[in-house]
Amino acid sequence: MSLLLSIVVPVYKEEKNVPEFLRRLQPILGSVTSEYEIIFALDPSPDRTEEVILEHRARDPRIKLLCFSRRFGQPMATLAGMQYSRGDAVIVMDVDLQDPPELVHEMIAKWREGYEVVLPQRRQRTGEPWIKKLVSAVGYRVINKIADVRIPPNTGDFRLMSRRVVEEVVRLRETHGFLRGMVAVVGFKQCIIPFDRPARHAGETNYNRFLGSLRIGFNGIFCFSTNALQLSTFFGFIIALFSFLLMAIYLFYKFMGWTILWGNPTLVILISFLGGIQLIGIGILGEYIGRIYEEVRARPRYIVERATGFDPAS
Structure with missing residues (x-):
């Protein structure tokens, strides 16, 4: 059976990362299936991110682009890409190559084994200051102590979801867009793949270098527990x-x-x-x-x- 695979990539000010991301990702996708789509969900950027994506789309029409009317943030961009996707399986990943494209093979293999959600879990977080690692560890511990659902620690939005899971997540009308929690609410059969997270390929993170996104962390605490x-x-x-x-x-x-x-x-x-x-x-x-x-x-x-x-x- 032919597999239609969707890759959802939220982007903002990432013109330096897009070419290398596609250079590494496209051969891997081509070895998995001939039918795939790469959906860039772009918050309006002051740099040339949009132009760079369109230049690559001119060479490969399987690259697609969503441009928003204003900046809605990474969680909303991710949900938009998921809603526009058509794949039998959907992978959400960042363009900065901290989510290694080489894991796609293993994620697809786990999906074919019958898992509806495949979660890469970070063993090492190269290039991140110790205070950010501490905040992340404490945040996950607090969330899992008080939340109504369990969110595996050291997992981000990088994940594979089956079409069934994507449809259920998109059907949730919650406005916070905390994907990790929404996938946990939906449930289904899940597995974890450990990996060592590399440093960013280029550029600076759009979140606070030391604390990350506290708002996203607070959504995990307040949106899933009283x-x-x-x-x-x-x-x-x-x-x-x-x-x-x-x-x-x-x-x-x-x-x-x-x-x-x-x-x-x-x-x-x-x-x-x-x-x-x-x-x-x-x-x-x-x-x-x-x-x-x-x-x-x-x-x-x-x-x-x-x-x-x-x-x-x-």
Whole structure:
């Protein structure tokens, strides 16, 4: 049976990476199947990313391009590419070659074994500062402690999904676009392929070099669990208990006629502590309310200005 394979590649300011990415990817795709499409989902870029992609499309019509009306971000660009894809299997990967194209062979082999989702998992993260690795490790641990679904650690959006999984993910109307969580919600049979992640081929990452995308991380925490709200309640009870204990100590000192040495520093510390806890609670509540607001508005997740290479009927 002939395999139609779709490669979805979100891009923004990546003119230096596109040629090398295609040079390495296309021979691999050609050895797997003659029927494939490479869908670049492009946020409007100030550089020549669009022109470079169109130059390569002139030589290979299997390269396709989605251009958005404004910058919607990588998660939305990825979902758009998935929605426009037609493949029996769809692979999402970055253009900076930190997602090695050479893994496509193994991912396809696992898909043919019957797995609906194939997740490359990073063993090493070459070229990333230690603080980013620490933030990532802590973030995954927190998410998997409190989330309603389990997200394998050290996995990004790089993954293979069957057509069935893609259709179910696209059918979810959530506006955050946290693909790792959405695929986990959908479920189906999954497997992991370990790999060593290389450094970027060229250019700088579009996320913070040290912290990555905190918004994407917060989406993983707040969009897939209400435990953070329960945490605020827990802290409230702890502080109330601490207050009662403090009052009991204060009364005991009074009854014993002992001098209480606490003064302004103690009051300042207690007030600052309570104020900080209150602000944390309000902040957590605000994160949930903000996401509810985004969902209720139901704005389009993305707006495509130009779709190059796609059948108009589809």
